[in-house]
Amino acid sequence: MPTMLEVTGLGHRYRSKDGEHIALDGLSFDVNAGELVCIVGPSGCGKSTLLRSISGLIRPTSGQVRLHGDVVDGVPSDLAVVFQDYSRSLFPWLSVQRNVEFPLKKSLDKAERRERARQALEQVGLAGAAGKYPWQLSGGMQQRVAIARALAYRPALLLMDEPFASVDAQTRFDLEDLLLRVRREYDTTILLVTHDIDESVYLGDRVVVLSKSPARVVRTLDVDLPAQRDQITTRESEAFVALRSEVARLLHGQPAGDAPTGNGRPSAGRAPAKGKTGTASSAGSTAASSAGSSSGSSEKAASAKAQPSRNGQAANRNRGKGNGAKSRRRGRARR
Amino acid sequence: MRRTVRGLVGLVGFLAVGEVVGRSGIAPPGYLPPSSLVLTRLVELLATRSFVLDLIATVLAWAIALGIAIAVAVPAGLLLGTVPALRHCARSVIEFLRPIPSVALIPLAIMVFGIGPDTKIFLAVYAAVWPILFNTIYAMDEVDPQLVDTARSFGLGRWPVLTRVSLPSAAPFVATGIRLSASVALVVVVSVEFLAGGSGGLGRFVLESSSGSGRMDLVFAGIAVAGIVGYLVNAGLEWAQRKAFVWSAATGEAS
Numbered sequence: 198m199p200t201m202l203e204v205t206g207l208g209h210r211y212r213s214k215d216g217e218h219i220a221l222d223g224l225s226f227d228v229n230a231g232e233l234v235c236i237v238g239p240s241g242c243g244k245s246t247l248l249r250s251i252s253g254l255i256r257p258t259s260g261q262v263r264l265h266g267d268v269v270d271g272v273p274s275d276l277a278v279v280f281q282d283y284s285r286s287l288f289p290w291l292s293v294q295r296n297v298e299f300p301l302k303k304s305l306d307k308a309e310r311r312e313r314a315r316q317a318l319e320q321v322g323l324a325g326a327a328g329k330y331p332w333q334l335s336g337g338m339q340q341r342v343a344i345a346r347a348l349a350y351r352p353a354l355l356l357m358d359e360p361f362a363s364v365d366a367q368t369r370f371d372l373e374d375l376l377l378r379v380r381r382e383y384d385t386t387i388l389l390v391t392h393d394i395d396e397s398v399y400l401g402d403r404v405v406v407l408s409k410s411p412a413r414v415v416r417t418l419d420v421d422l423p424a425q426r427d428q429i430t431t432r433e434s435e436a437f438v439a440l441r442s443e444v445a446r447l448l449h450g451q452p453a454g455d456a457p458t459g460n461g462r463p464s465a466g467r468a469p470a471k472g473k474t475g476t477a478s479s480a481g482s483t484a485a486s487s488a489g490s491s492s493g494s495s496e497k498a499a500s501a502k503a504q505p506s507r508n509g510q511a512a513n514r515n516r517g518k519g520n521g522a523k524s525r526r527r528g529r530a531r532r
Numbered sequence: 533m534r535r536t537v538r539g540l541v542g543l544v545g546f547l548a549v550g551e552v553v554g555r556s557g558i559a560p561p562g563y564l565p566p567s568s569l570v571l572t573r574l575v576e577l578l579a580t581r582s583f584v585l586d587l588i589a590t591v592l593a594w595a596i597a598l599g600i601a602i603a604v605a606v607p608a609g610l611l612l613g614t615v616p617a618l619r620h621c622a623r624s625v626i627e628f629l630r631p632i633p634s635v636a637l638i639p640l641a642i643m644v645f646g647i648g649p650d651t652k653i654f655l656a657v658y659a660a661v662w663p664i665l666f667n668t669i670y671a672m673d674e675v676d677p678q679l680v681d682t683a684r685s686f687g688l689g690r691w692p693v694l695t696r697v698s699l700p701s702a703a704p705f706v707a708t709g710i711r712l713s714a715s716v717a718l719v720v721v722v723s724v725e726f727l728a729g730g731s732g733g734l735g736r737f738v739l740e741s742s743s744g745s746g747r748m749d750l751v752f753a754g755i756a757v758a759g760i761v762g763y764l765v766n767a768g769l770e771w772a773q774r775k776a777f778v779w780s781a782a783t784g785e786a787s
């Protein structure tokens with residue numbers, strides 16, 4: 198398999214009034230064409246920064262990213278990103294349909310665009326919402342619109358930043374399986390960031406585990422599960438359970454059973470440490486991780502804070518990620 | 533609905549007070565004509581050819597001035613809003629020019645443009661440029677960087693990002709600026725007509741009615757027409773804004 202994406206010695210350092218922050222500290226890994234690679238890492242370790250660097254939105258301060266062998270300098274043309282902050286990545290003045298058509302404008306004519314968007318919305322189960330506006334949808338629905346838009350674009354490389362963080366468990370399973378189908382159908386290469394250990398193992402061909410901030414690659418694990426995966430049987434298989442325990446151990450840098458961890462963050466890693474077998478604990482870990490994660494739990498909670506309003510932005514800032522609108526603007530103004 | 537009713541109640545009350553005061557004889561006869569007389573004159577005036585021409589002259593000058601102000605201030609605001617270096621350079625000049633009242637520029641404008649309608653149009657443009665300019669600059673600052681990144685990630689360059697993301701998201705703020713400017717421009721047009729005479733219009737009608745014949749009933753009727761025009765302009769723009777930017781009101785982004 199040819200290598201599609203090569204990340205070598207990638208480093209990024211944010212500069213702000215109150216000093217410097219090293220977000221990425223010399224990351225290296227590859228993604229082969231057609232692969233689905235998952236990235237897991239502790240909260241705030243620099244996962245979003247990594248995706249921004251790969252997509253050419255920000256310039257790395259050291260190292261480089263190569264896509265199809267060419268050094269990324271500016272945004273490559275056949276790449277799409279599903280951002281973590283999905284509610285702020287939908288255009289509020291465009292209907293759902295037009296949001297999905299947005300990136301297709303230069304490549305397709307009107308009828309094709311419409312058809313492409315219709316199809317993608319149907320795939321994510323939002324066929325009925327095409328005429329609505331983003332602010333009329335719940336957080337989970339908004340997130341699915343963002344996913345539909347990326348799917349409709351049919352990029353060679355799809356970057357996804359916690360794309361299923363605020364949908365309910367059932368929708369999440371459906372979307373995970375949709376992603377696996379789409380990827381096979383269109384031969385898309387996918388790099389997906391997630392908080393959820395189970396999700397990383399379920400979806401990935403490989404899992405890249407990152408360290409606490411500043412992010413380094415702790416280990417890259419091959420997921421040797423059969424290509425055809427199933428939400429029930431795959432998750433209860435021995436290989437799956439072993440893998441996710443391994444990921445959890447790597448994430449916390451200590452042997453299993455020694456939970457809780459010292460970083461004070463409710464994480465997906467704790468659940469497998471408590472109960473090691475069976476679907477019940479696996480589902481439990483999913484729920485625990487999404488409920489505990491800072492990026493929103495149920496659809497309801499998400500929709501409350503997902504309004505792209507001042508409140509929404511404030512909420513984002515309050516999440517303590519330091520990448521709210523204000524701080525990023527400061528970063529931009531300096532360039 | 534309820535708001536309309538309350539508004540009407542206020543208006544009727546105001547007219548009633550005007551009527552009573554006008555008839556009470558507090559002011560010397562002829563100084564404060566009662567509301568009913570003013571309203572009658574107003575209706576008569578609207579059927580008078582020369583007055584209608586004055587009205588048209590004012591509205592036309594206002595519309596031209598607002599159009600020019602938009603054509604100047606929006607592009608300038610976009611430019612200053614997207615290029616911070618330029619904004620810092622322009623700031624001192626803007627801060628110097630902005631506080632100058634446009635009526636203080638009347639002598640200068642008459643020297644340059646003569647006594648015709650160009651003078652009042654120029655001065656109205658001068659006054660109307662600022663709200664639009666400032667709102668546009670501010671709006672460009674408020675464009676959500678996440679939206680810009682989203683567009684960029686789909687391969688949009690600088691220009692498409694400006695036209696397809698920055699402009700639409702700035703539009704509600706710009707529209708608010710235009711609405712403020714519309715009122716300002718009308719005030720300036722009528723004031724200049726009044727102070728500089730010359731080119732016809734509501735302002736000159738008021739001037740002539742008061743200084744020549746001392747007809748306060750006509751003066752008040754003329755003022756009332758100016759007020760009504762201002763009200764209609766503002767209400768019309770407000771309505772258009774609400775229609776066009778439902779999403780903005782719904783997302784709480786602007787005005």
Ligand SMILES: Nc1ncnc2c1ncn2[C@@H]1O[C@H](COP(=O)(O)OP(=O)(O)OP(=O)(O)O)[C@@H](O)[C@H]1O
Pocket residue numbers: 211212213218220238239240241242243244245246247281410491517518519520524525528
């Ligand atoms: N524009 C910025 N300016 C300064 N610091 C920033 C900026 N964006 C992010 N950071 C900092 O860089 C670190 C990594 O942020 P990043 O968003 O990449 O983490 P993350 O792993 O995606 O977090 P999460 O799991 O919460 O999504 C954080 O400490 C954050 O505060």
Ligand SMILES: [Mg+2]
Pocket residue numbers: 244245246281358
């Ligand atoms: Mg992130």
